[in-house]
Amino acid sequence: MRHDTSCAGSHFSVDCPSRLLFDQVADKWSMMIMTVLHGGATRFNDLKRRLEGVSQKSLSMTLKRLERNGIIARSVIACTPPGVLYELTPLGLTLLPPFQAIYRWANENMHAVEAARNAYDRNIGSA
């Protein structure tokens, strides 16, 4: 089985790995979940509390998708009250540094992006 990236040079075919990544694991919630899990295994409702604004459904779906892609692991702890822990897999851990680079960029360049947006919107208005 070949694993042609099909993205050589500057042509991006439909089966480009980067598409898979952005379709499956590089969204907003995924990044936040992984960042939280980096601090240790976490319960469902703890996650929900930390990810302000996430709906139960979105969280549930995102967790399942991340689990399916081998990024996080789900484990049931038999106790009362029953609980479930989510944690990063070794594979998931390797994704953290790239995400942190993105996250760092976001923090460092928020101002510039906001300024650009304001400038753009002003020009639209006066165009």
Added chain:
Amino acid sequence: MRHDTSCAGSHFSVDCPSRLLFDQVADKWSMMIMTVLHGGATRFNDLKRRLEGVSQKSLSMTLKRLERNGIIARSVIACTPPGVLYELTPLGLTLLPPFQAIYRWANENMHAVEAARNAYDRNIGSA
């Protein structure tokens, strides 16, 4: 004006910069566009050809959004036939390294992700 990231520790508030980033500039098409533009200023239809599967509408919208956020610049060249060039801004250039880290991860870990997915789907079937 304070620029509280509101994401200290492991709580992600609604105005977290990373959310802005993923909402505005960290999607699939954006990353591919930026990668192409890294090779030099490019015309609209050239971009369309290289991004297999992108619709004219999606490309147009994504370009406008990136321009609004200060990531790329649009310049009209007065000639026949008339043309438009898109290129990365200095700000856009700074986003490239983080994106390349993601891209590299995708290429290196495609196999593992696919394997995880297959395993997961097999277990679902036999559960």
Added chain:
DNA sequence: CAGTATCCTATGAGATACTG
């Protein structure tokens, strides 16, 4: 606690046709 199921709506995105 940790979800699933259902309903409903807003947005995303393709296809197509048209414009400066």
Added chain:
DNA sequence: CAGTATCTCATAGGATACTG
């Protein structure tokens, strides 16, 4: 060439209610 406009449809996602 470089888009915009419109139409349509599929999906993502929130709210709510229910279950093991």
